[in-house]
Amino acid sequence: MFNKLCIIGVGLIGGSIAKAARQQGLAKTIVGFGRAQDEENLRTAQQLGVIDGYSLDLATAVAQADCVLIATPVGSVQAIFKQLHPLWSAETLYTDVGSTKVSVIAAAQTVFGYVPSNFIPAHPIAGAERSGVEASVDDLFMDKRLIITPVADTDAQGVLKITAFWQAMGAIVSEMEAHHHDTVLAATSHLPHLLAFALVDLLGRKDEQVDIFKYAAGGFKDFTRIASSDPTMWLDISLANKQAIIPLLAQLRAELEKVERLLAEEQTEALFAIFSHAKKARQRFLECHNTLAEKASLL
Amino acid sequence: MFNKLCIIGVGLIGGSIAKAARQQGLAKTIVGFGRAQDEENLRTAQQLGVIDGYSLDLATAVAQADCVLIATPVGSVQAIFKQLHPLWSAETLYTDVGSTKVSVIAAAQTVFGYVPSNFIPAHPIAGAERSGVEASVDDLFMDKRLIITPVADTDAQGVLKITAFWQAMGAIVSEMEAHHHDTVLAATSHLPHLLAFALVDLLGRKDEQVDIFKYAAGGFKDFTRIASSDPTMWLDISLANKQAIIPLLAQLRAELEKVERLLAEEQTEALFAIFSHAKKARQRFLECHNTLAEKASLL
Numbered sequence: 001m002f003n004k005l006c007i008i009g010v011g012l013i014g015g016s017i018a019k020a021a022r023q024q025g026l027a028k029t030i031v032g033f034g035r036a037q038d039e040e041n042l043r044t045a046q047q048l049g050v051i052d053g054y055s056l057d058l059a060t061a062v063a064q065a066d067c068v069l070i071a072t073p074v075g076s077v078q079a080i081f082k083q084l085h086p087l088w089s090a091e092t093l094y095t096d097v098g099s100t101k102v103s104v105i106a107a108a109q110t111v112f113g114y115v116p117s118n119f120i121p122a123h124p125i126a127g128a129e130r131s132g133v134e135a136s137v138d139d140l141f142m143d144k145r146l147i148i149t150p151v152a153d154t155d156a157q158g159v160l161k162i163t164a165f166w167q168a169m170g171a172i173v174s175e176m177e178a179h180h181h182d183t184v185l186a187a188t189s190h191l192p193h194l195l196a197f198a199l200v201d202l203l204g205r206k207d208e209q210v211d212i213f214k215y216a217a218g219g220f221k222d223f224t225r226i227a228s229s230d231p232t233m234w235l236d237i238s239l240a241n242k243q244a245i246i247p248l249l250a251q252l253r254a255e256l257e258k259v260e261r262l263l264a265e266e267q268t269e270a271l272f273a274i275f276s277h278a279k280k281a282r283q284r285f286l287e288c289h290n291t292l293a294e295k296a297s298l299l
Numbered sequence: 300m301f302n303k304l305c306i307i308g309v310g311l312i313g314g315s316i317a318k319a320a321r322q323q324g325l326a327k328t329i330v331g332f333g334r335a336q337d338e339e340n341l342r343t344a345q346q347l348g349v350i351d352g353y354s355l356d357l358a359t360a361v362a363q364a365d366c367v368l369i370a371t372p373v374g375s376v377q378a379i380f381k382q383l384h385p386l387w388s389a390e391t392l393y394t395d396v397g398s399t400k401v402s403v404i405a406a407a408q409t410v411f412g413y414v415p416s417n418f419i420p421a422h423p424i425a426g427a428e429r430s431g432v433e434a435s436v437d438d439l440f441m442d443k444r445l446i447i448t449p450v451a452d453t454d455a456q457g458v459l460k461i462t463a464f465w466q467a468m469g470a471i472v473s474e475m476e477a478h479h480h481d482t483v484l485a486a487t488s489h490l491p492h493l494l495a496f497a498l499v500d501l502l503g504r505k506d507e508q509v510d511i512f513k514y515a516a517g518g519f520k521d522f523t524r525i526a527s528s529d530p531t532m533w534l535d536i537s538l539a540n541k542q543a544i545i546p547l548l549a550q551l552r553a554e555l556e557k558v559e560r561l562l563a564e565e566q567t568e569a570l571f572a573i574f575s576h577a578k579k580a581r582q583r584f585l586e587c588h589n590t591l592a593e594k595a596s597l598l
Contacts, residue, residue: 125514125516126516127516127518144516145513145514145516147514176510180507180510183507184507184510184511184514185514187502187505187507187511188502188511188512188514188515188516188519189515189516189518189519191498192498192518192519192522192523193518194555194558195494195498195522195555196522196577197558197573197574197577197578198551198554198555198558198573198577199490199491199494199551199554199577200577200578200580200581200584201554201573201574201576201577201580202550202551202554203486203487203580204576204577204579204580204581204583205576206486208479208482208483208486209580209583210587211475211479211483212483212486212487213487213580213583213584213587213588214444214587215424215444215446215483215484215487216487216488216584216588217424217425217426217443217444217487217488219426219488219491219492219524219525220487220488220491220584221584221585221588222521222522222524222525223491223494223495223521223522223524223525224491224581224584225518225521225522226518226521226522227577227578227580227581228578228581228582228585229578230578231571231574231575231577231578232571234574235567235570235571235574238562238570239562239565239567242562242563242565245562246559246562246563249555249558249559249562250559251501252497252498252501252555253552253555253556253559255497255498255500255501256493256494256497256548256551256552256555257552259493259496259497259548260545260548260549260552263537263538263541263544263545263548264541264545266538266541268534268538271534271537272530272531272534274496274497274500275496275500275530275533275534276530277500277503277504278495278496278497278498278499278500278503278526279496279499279526279527279528279529279530280503281499281500281502281503281508281512281526282499282503282523282526282527283527284503284508284512285499285512285515285519285520285523286520286527288509288512288513289512289515289520
């Protein structure tokens with residue numbers, strides 16, 4: 001599919017793309033780019049055979065690449081666009097994997113004065129609490145969703161090519177408007193992460209924390225798993241999507257205030273309605289996912 | 300250990316105790332008790348061989364039992380004590396499995412005017428989203444914690460016997476003061492459940508809920524698993540422990556308000572401190588549990 005794929009930022013996501021692309025024969029050569037402080041990681045990636053080589057010089061790394069994929073934290077994307085600006089080629093397809101899309105598109109707009117038509121904004125909904133190239137795997141995107149958020153000027157052929165690239169790695173690709181993407185992801189991913197961080201931070205500051213952690217069961221372990229995620233990455237995502245996250249935090253606080261009041265007043269029917277509505281809503285969510293898993297297994 | 304064990308309420312927990320006790324040879328005969336509307340469930344339990352028999356008459360069910368175990372929802376315990384009162388025997392050991400302990404002890408105090416010394420309040424920290432005797436398994440308590448919350452008058456020999464009973468079923472038994480138990484469980488179990496119910500209720504009422512559920516990933520599935528718990532049981536537990544839960548809900552709302560404000564003001568250092576403190580606290584929790592699992596595997 002590509003002669004030379006250049007991956008900017010070879011961490012868990014970038015490394016997993018390299019492994020999956022190699023396994024599926026999607027690129028003849030895969031090179032990495034990083035900053036001076038990333039050299040050890042890039043050397044590891046090369047030693048592990050994840051990438052064929054790397055350069056700390058962006059011009060060298062992207063030279064003759066027919067696809068440049070930005071897999072750095074969303075907070076760094078604008079700086080990457082600035083470095084890419086003088087090197088930008090109409091012959092090359094550019095894409096990214098940022099968890100927020102409005103901020104990435106805005107960064108392109110700021111740097112170029114417009115959103116280049118050969119930049120295809122994309123987001124694979126996959127990840128793990130672990131990070132770094134050592135944690136990368138070749139099936140991270142198998143049966144996972146990938147969302148492309150084109151703007152009006154985005155090249156349709158480029159969208160098709162990036163769609164085919166991700167489908168070849170096992171992803172289920174959809175298109176969506178960037179604002180809608182950010183609203184949906186704020187609800188399903190960003191809010192739960194902030195909630196898990198807030199809860200574990202609160203409990204970890206309590207005097208009884210030793211007993212709290214000692215007597216917690218499996219439910220607590222699952223519920224708080226995402227509080228083990230990388231703080232730097234989540235700081236980045238939270239700031240990049242704060243417009244969508246802040247109203248949700250306010251709505252959740254209002255919902256918790258309601259639960260607290262109903263409990264204090266022992267309003268059993270209203271509380272039961274909330275609990276059973278939630279149970280039913282989660283059932284719909286599971287059905288939605290079972291269908292997805294079934295569809296995936298039929299492909 | 301017991302000649303006749305009478306289990307009041309043969310659901311997931313009561314049924315799993317019956318299965319584990321039978322497998323370990325802890326009771327010669329196991330009988331169930333329930334209300335008229337529970338008869339189909341009791342008949343199923345007998346057909347499955349979980350219990351040897353059952354009675355809808357409490358006097359018949361508990362006659363000659365050397366252990367009576369109450370495994371009904373905590374909200375029903377006071378009514379059970381009332382029915383047991385005229386049948387109470389000094390020769391019998393009574394115990395329960397309620398998720399809240401202050402309310403159970405208060406129910407005994409209300410019915411008897413004192414807490415009978417042969418009532419041993421206990422709580423196995425085990426469970427599942429599923430319920431009913433069909434979901435019961437013989438290893439539900441293996442390597443799980445069980446907390447006994449004796450009062451000043453509780454018979455020490457009775458505590459030893461109930462300890463041995465649970466240890467034989469694989470549980471790791473500790474003793475704790477009832478108020479401390481309720482404070483700790485409010486933090487590790489009750490608050491996370493209310494939080495999961497509130498979050499999924501909120502998202503399930505949004506216009507974008509179809510997309511929210513469609514594009515949610517594994518983290519959301521784990522985070523919301525406990526929102527699939529039984530609403531009736533959790534209404535019961537929430538009301539029984541509202542004294543401990545309400546202050547925690549208020550503290551969590553304050554913490555979320557802080558996160559919201561820090562995000563709005565882009566106070567990156569303070570946000571990073573919350574996220575990384577949470578990550579470290581969860582690491583301590585995991586280490587605590589790994590040690591427990593290691594200990595359990597060494598036993």
